Amino acid sequence: MKNIIWIVIDTLRSDMLASCLSETAVYNEIDEVIEQGVLFTDVMTSGGSTRISAPSYFSSLRPGLTGMIHHGVQTIRNFKDDVLTVTEHFKHYGYQTFRWDDSSLDSCQPKRGFDVFESGYPTLEHTPHRDYDNDRRDAFIARVRQSKKPFFVNFHLDYIHDFGGNQKTSWTTDEYLKVVSRQSRDFKALWDKINPGPEDIVVVTSDHGCILDENYIEYDKTMPWGFANNKTRVFASFIAEGLTPTKKHELIRSIDIAPTLLDLALGKEMKAQGISLKSVLEGDPVPELIGIAERNVSLEVTSVTDYACVRKQNWALYFRKGKPMALYDNSEGMYVTDLLGTGLPIEEELLSFYRELVLEGPQTASELYAQTGISIAKIRSEMEASILLPVYAWNEETRLCINALLDQILNTELILLDADNSGAVEKKIKARYNNCHYLRYVDVKGLSLHKMLNRGLELAKAPFTVTATPNCQYTENFCYSLREMFLSKTDTVLSYSNLKRLIDDNREMEYIGNDDCFDELIFSRLGSGFEHKTSTAAYSLPHFNEIGACAMFETETIRNAGGFSPSATDVLGKTWYKLNRIGRIRHVNKGLVISKDKTILRPVMPLTKNEYDFKVSIIVPIKDETEQKLLPMFLTTLSHQTEKTVEVLLLSQSAETGLMSTLAKNLPELRIRTVTRSGEFHDLLNSGLYAARGEYIFWADISDKLLPHCLAALLEQIEGKSDVTAVKCGHSLHGTSNSAKEVQPMGQVREMLCEICDLRGLLYKRRLHNDVGIFRAPNEQEQGWDMCVRLALVEPIVTIEEPLIIASRTFQFNMQPSLESYHRILRSSINSMGNAVDLVRLYEDDFRRHRADEARYILEDEMMLTLKLINQSGISSGALLRVPKAHVTK
Numbered sequence: 001m002k003n004i005i006w007i008v009i010d011t012l013r014s015d016m017l018a019s020c021l022s023e024t025a026v027y028n029e030i031d032e033v034i035e036q037g038v039l040f041t042d043v044m045t046s047g048g049s050t051r052i053s054a055p056s057y058f059s060s061l062r063p064g065l066t067g068m069i070h071h072g073v074q075t076i077r078n079f080k081d082d083v084l085t086v087t088e089h090f091k092h093y094g095y096q097t098f099r100w101d102d103s104s105l106d107s108c109q110p111k112r113g114f115d116v117f118e119s120g121y122p123t124l125e126h127t128p129h130r131d132y133d134n135d136r137r138d139a140f141i142a143r144v145r146q147s148k149k150p151f152f153v154n155f156h157l158d159y160i161h162d163f164g165g166n167q168k169t170s171w172t173t174d175e176y177l178k179v180v181s182r183q184s185r186d187f188k189a190l191w192d193k194i195n196p197g198p199e200d201i202v203v204v205t206s207d208h209g210c211i212l213d214e215n216y217i218e219y220d221k222t223m224p225w226g227f228a229n230n231k232t233r234v235f236a237s238f239i240a241e242g243l244t245p246t247k248k249h250e251l252i253r254s255i256d257i258a259p260t261l262l263d264l265a266l267g268k269e270m271k272a273q274g275i276s277l278k279s280v281l282e283g284d285p286v287p288e289l290i291g292i293a294e295r296n297v298s299l300e301v302t303s304v305t306d307y308a309c310v311r312k313q314n315w316a317l318y319f320r321k322g323k324p325m326a327l328y329d330n331s332e333g334m335y336v337t338d339l340l341g342t343g344l345p346i347e348e349e350l351l352s353f354y355r356e357l358v359l360e361g362p363q364t365a366s367e368l369y370a371q372t373g374i375s376i377a378k379i380r381s382e383m384e385a386s387i388l389l390p391v392y393a394w395n396e397e398t399r400l401c402i403n404a405l406l407d408q409i410l411n412t413e414l415i416l417l418d419a420d421n422s423g424a425v426e427k428k429i430k431a432r433y434n435n436c437h438y439l440r441y442v443d444v445k446g447l448s449l450h451k452m453l454n455r456g457l458e459l460a461k462a463p464f465t466v467t468a469t470p471n472c473q474y475t476e477n478f479c480y481s482l483r484e485m486f487l488s489k490t491d492t493v494l495s496y497s498n499l500k501r502l503i504d505d506n507r508e509m510e511y512i513g514n515d516d517c518f519d520e521l522i523f524s525r526l527g528s529g530f531e532h533k534t535s536t537a538a539y540s541l542p543h544f545n546e547i548g549a550c551a552m553f554e555t556e557t558i559r560n561a562g563g564f565s566p567s568a569t570d571v572l573g574k575t576w577y578k579l580n581r582i583g584r585i586r587h588v589n590k591g592l593v594i595s596k597d598k599t600i601l602r603p604v605m606p607l608t609k610n611e612y613d614f615k616v617s618i619i620v621p622i623k624d625e626t627e628q629k630l631l632p633m634f635l636t637t638l639s640h641q642t643e644k645t646v647e648v649l650l651l652s653q654s655a656e657t658g659l660m661s662t663l664a665k666n667l668p669e670l671r672i673r674t675v676t677r678s679g680e681f682h683d684l685l686n687s688g689l690y691a692a693r694g695e696y697i698f699w700a701d702i703s704d705k706l707l708p709h710c711l712a713a714l715l716e717q718i719e720g721k722s723d724v725t726a727v728k729c730g731h732s733l734h735g736t737s738n739s740a741k742e743v744q745p746m747g748q749v750r751e752m753l754c755e756i757c758d759l760r761g762l763l764y765k766r767r768l769h770n771d772v773g774i775f776r777a778p779n780e781q782e783q784g785w786d787m788c789v790r791l792a793l794v795e796p797i798v799t800i801e802e803p804l805i806i807a808s809r810t811f812q813f814n815m816q817p818s819l820e821s822y823h824r825i826l827r828s829s830i831n832s833m834g835n836a837v838d839l840v841r842l843y844e845d846d847f848r849r850h851r852a853d854e855a856r857y858i859l860e861d862e863m864m865l866t867l868k869l870i871n872q873s874g875i876s877s878g879a880l881l882r883v884p885k886a887h888v889t890k
Helices: 031-034 052-057 073-078 086-092 135-145 173-196 216-222 254-266 345-359 366-370 397-405 424-432 449-461 476-490 515-526 554-559 570-579 631-639 657-667 681-691 711-719 766-772 783-794 819-832 843-847 854-871
Strands: 003-009 038-044 095-101 116-121 151-157 198-203 235-238 246-253 291-295 307-314 316-320 321-328 385-391 412-418 439-443 466-467 492-504 527-532 553-554 584-595 614-622 645-653 671-674 694-699 726-734 740-743 762-765 798-807 834-836 878-883
Touching: 003 173, 003 254, 031 173, 031 198, 031 235, 038 291, 052 073, 052 254, 052 291, 086 095, 086 151, 086 254, 095 135, 116 135, 135 173, 151 173, 151 515, 198 254, 216 726, 235 254, 235 321, 246 254, 246 291, 246 345, 291 345, 307 345, 316 345, 321 345, 385 397, 385 449, 385 476, 397 412, 397 424, 397 783, 412 424, 412 449, 424 439, 424 854, 439 449, 449 554, 449 671, 466 476, 466 554, 466 726, 476 584, 492 515, 492 570, 492 843, 515 527, 515 584, 527 584, 553 554, 554 570, 570 584, 614 631, 614 711, 631 645, 631 657, 657 671, 671 681, 681 783, 694 711, 694 766, 711 726, 711 798, 726 783, 740 798, 762 766, 762 783, 766 783, 783 819, 843 854
Parallel strands: 003 151, 003 198, 038 246, 095 116, 095 151, 385 412, 385 466, 412 439, 492 584, 614 645, 614 694, 645 671, 726 798, 834 878
Antiparallel strands: 038 235, 198 235, 291 307, 307 316, 316 321, 466 553, 492 527, 492 553, 694 762, 726 740, 726 762
């Protein structure tokens, strides 16, 4: 079996190539290569954009059957799941399948069937040295050539599409030809590195043309039915051992390319709407063919489109909503005469073709396959990933979540676990997704979460399963990138990704694309957001689930481990901990999960609230016997608190706890418990976290004195407020002298990165440790500072300026920060911000109030001052600076 190499050069018109009889073009490297094969100079594409033409030529179907019939990016989500592509055919016959696109901005090629689905940078502007011939593409080529199977690979080249990185609404022919010249050099670099040989079959073509010498946006608005040759006329060259180089000027269609490749390589039929040209390549004459192009002006998916054009040689018949609207002879040039209704035989021939193909022909791919004898189940590969999605209610977030999970790269199934007792979810699923082949509805009403998930696990067909929450959306490479970790590291038992927090979204679209695409659209153009990196989440298990609700595992591994673990507090956390004992939990450093919730950094399931034994857990670390002597006075001040629903955890590194036990008996109203832990100080602090049973955490220094209303005042600012996660009060610092200094609380990370702070006066929700993890080993002298910064990274802390604590130590727990401390705090923060000083994140509250470009304009001086203070520390951050770009108006 021979390898298949399919190279698509985006936006290259055949009349702009010297080899295709252009009178203006200069012979270039593309001409040199395509003349080595059987070159068709008149290939009609099925649409004037990649989003319409690519699904059509991959499936060998007219656009009305693929579902992608609109130029807008949102149409990508309309690709129908009953459509088989040539990729799936080759995979069925044992090929390894690869896809490369120079740009990652959106995925126009049908994703189903590809083993490897990779791309470069978002645009040419983001690409190193503005050169698509780079290390990333080289690595992909090497990966293809290392395949141990025969391979099918599709390369999509974007230099012309990006017009050399210069955005304009109108291009002259001269400007276009200069860009084509530069594309030809990039193409030759790719060609030389691929180095096709006798075991390779190559086709080089384009997906569509373009409008030159006038505003192409206005052209499309005024002529939505315009399927002019300059938009839909391209070329195709088949290059393989045994094919004699020649040129064919008769019309063929882009939908004929895939059947021809399948026939050349395997002698198999695609049985779609295109034909195999194998006999033509071997010397037979080109049959008389009629091509079709279609489009809708709205995102509505219809088999009979708003506009269509059928063409035979130079004759083109145009349709609007299935009815003829114009007949042109394109050989007349730009100023053509409408000959519709003049009795020409060509009109009846073209009308008859359209009637039989569109109006009277199959209205879905499934209907066509039933007629031609193709079995979707037989050709399509087995499921590669099963997605478990518990749903408790129907809302807009649920709909967006489902649509994102149905738009995945791999061959996936979505198992929707309906726990909604109102019946709204069931009703909506049946109404909206009745024709969706790979959404499996499961009624799990009345079941607990672990039983719901185990029910889904029983039904999962794929070797990999992933959990998802309806509160989030997902990039199209969510399953694909999580699976890559298992393929590259065989001891992996669980993989999880970063979370992107969406601050503002002005895209006016629902399509997300991959993580690079989403970043580019949101960050630099149409909104703002940031990514949170969690690379050490496994350390927090089983007490805190920093991994979150979204992770992938091998289906049989978790089945063999007994399925999802029952738990009153955290089913997933307990389950991930169980897997952690079997193998390695690995972090995928990509933002694949997207949330609008400003109070979380990790995805969570929409469960009912946990019941807590106490309102506040007051945690008091005691380092030595000297500090133990302060206990009676300290506990006495606590007993005077007006808030009584508290527990007190006394943490001791000493085994001598007699005094603590005595005090606990004498002050039963404080509900005192003693926790002993030898070892490092961070171990002691973490033991307190694990033991805490309160909804809120409050860290107290044993030398501090709390005013009687301290806890009540803090609780007033946070209780019952879903958008507040932490509150901090000021304190009065009394040193060796009689003078006192009032210390104001800090609530913003940008403040904490410029000035030392600790946990004094901070009351926060215990669940935040699912977002920020536990205390870390390297930070013995700055534990409070480090944790305070991490908590504020979840959400800015609400502050109370009133000093509610009287302190005698400058910092809690005799913390002694140093220059090394600052370095560790800065590096820890930068790491969680994705190895960048992310000014959008540090000024999130301002970006929520203003559009991205407005916020940058207002805050530019202050943001630069923050960065200057960081740099003045004398410590190199070793990170990138992430600043929002100027807003691009539509």
